[in-house]
Amino acid sequence: MSRRRTLENTVARKAKELVQVIESIAPRELAAQWDNVGLLMGSPEDRINGVLLAIDLTEDVLEEARQRKANGIVAYHPPFFHARKNLTDSDPAGRILLKAAREKMLIYSPHTALDACEGGINDWLATGIGPGDVRALVPHDNLPENEQVKIVTICPEESVARIRDALGAMGAGTLGEYSLCSFEIQGTGTFLASDQANPSVGGTGALERVPEVRLEMACSNRLVALAVLNIRQFHPYEEPPIEIHALEPKPMRNVGEGRRLTLDRPLTLKTIGRNLKNLLGVTSLQVSEPENPEAGSPMRHQVIGLCPGAGGSLLGAAMDQGCTLFITGEMRHHDVLEARSSRCAVMLAGHSNTERPYLDQFRDMLESRLDRLPIMVSDRDVEPLRLA
Structure with a gap:
């Protein structure tokens, strides 16, 4: 059945x-720092009649977008990465961008995100190779807004509830779907009040030892000032102890650059290559096998590193994590030699070959969330290299 929608059924x-x-x-925060992702041309208020998905904006x-009446283009690769000093038709990229602007096209690039x-x-690339455990090769560091700092105070046990409730009411102690998250430690505090002090417990001029509770709660940077005010308001001490600790980002297991795939059972290079060709719809792959292979049956691979496009920068991380095979689109010659001498096989499928077939799945994801907006995969966006 055709996926093309009639105008009567679109919005x-x-x-x-x-x-x-x-x-x-x-x-967008998942993108590499060097990348240029997001809305690159157009206004958020523009009306979009249809969207064309492509790897490269050519x-x-x-x-094709004009002919198919799509005034929105999602180009996986950004048509420009760096700031341009001019925009003229004297170079191919400038010519395309000028034409897109004249056609009032909206351009968005998601790339490394x-x-x-x-x-x-x-x-998607990992699932096509075989079943197994998948995690990020280089995890993305994530620091949720509500976990940017940890605010700490020490107070009498009878004051803990009202201080915790006051901090919770302003948003501290929120972890995902949980609120009023805190940690308490009981201990003994000491202080020596001067004659000018007015302690709420004990007296002046002598060392006091009092039972206290250390209360800890996470909060965002923007709430720190309000949190300090609330502690001072609800704390019984004349000089309430307050500590503020900056928290570090935590790596996300399933989000980040590349993937480390641990197959349920080891597979030969031939089987992995067959699975990959079926996924990508290609007939050939470039393969480099390790130097001095062990005699006997073909080497089997269970831990595999992978990255679409040009993934050579992740080769070191893959080998450090025990990968015996690295799969990507393209790599530098000397990176392949390094892998080969380090007993790591390499499989190359072509840069955009490892990206373009995903567009069908991406279209389905967008269609399910944007009902009745035509989402189309380009027919003219093709791998620029061919076997001769």
């Missing part, structure tokens, strides 16, 4: 709706 949407859906799948793709996210290109 235009604002660009910001498309952007929100894409970023709910592939949040003149052919731009013309779509690689890193759960259910993105990395995960």
Whole structure:
């Protein structure tokens, strides 16, 4: 059955709706620092009649979008990575961008954010190789807003509840779907009050030892000042002890650059290659096997590193984590030699070959969230290299 929708069954949407859906799948903060992802051309208030998905924004793709009445293009690769000093038709990239602007096209690029996210290109590539445990090769560091700092105070036990409730009411102690999260430690505090002090417990001029509770709660940076005010308001001490500790990001197991796949059972290079070709729809792969292979049966691989596109920068991380095979689109010659001499096999499928077949799955994800907005995969976006 054709996926093309009739005009009667479609509805235009604002660009910001498309952007929100894409970023709910592939949040921009997951992108590499060097990358240029997000809305690159157009206004969030623009009306979108249809969306064309492509790996690269070429003149052919731009013309296809016009012919298919799609005024939104999601180009996986950004059409420009760095700031341009001019925008003229004297170079191919400038010519394409000028034409897109004249056609009032909206352009969005998800690139490495779509690689890193759960259910993105990395995960899709891993599932096509074989069943097993999948995790990020280089995990993305995540620091939720509500866990940016830990605020600590020490108070009498009878004051813990009201201080905790006051901090919780302003948003501290929220961890995901849980609120009023805190930690308490009982101990003994000491103080020596001067003659000018007015202690709420004990007296002046002598060392006092009092039972106390250490109360800890996480909160965001923007709430620190309010948290301190609340502690001072509800704390019985004239000089309440307050500590503020910055917290470090935590690595996310399933989100980040590349993937480390531990297969349920080891597979030969031939079997893995067959699975990969079936997934990508290609007929050939480039393969490098380790130097001095052991005699006997073919080497089997259970721990595999992978990355779509040009993944050579992750080879070291893959080998450090015990991968005996690294799969990507393309790599530098000397990186392949390094892997070979380190007893790590390499399998190359072509840069965009490891990315383009994912667009069908991405289309389905967008369609399920943007009902009746035409989402189409480009027919003219093709691998620029061919076997001769």
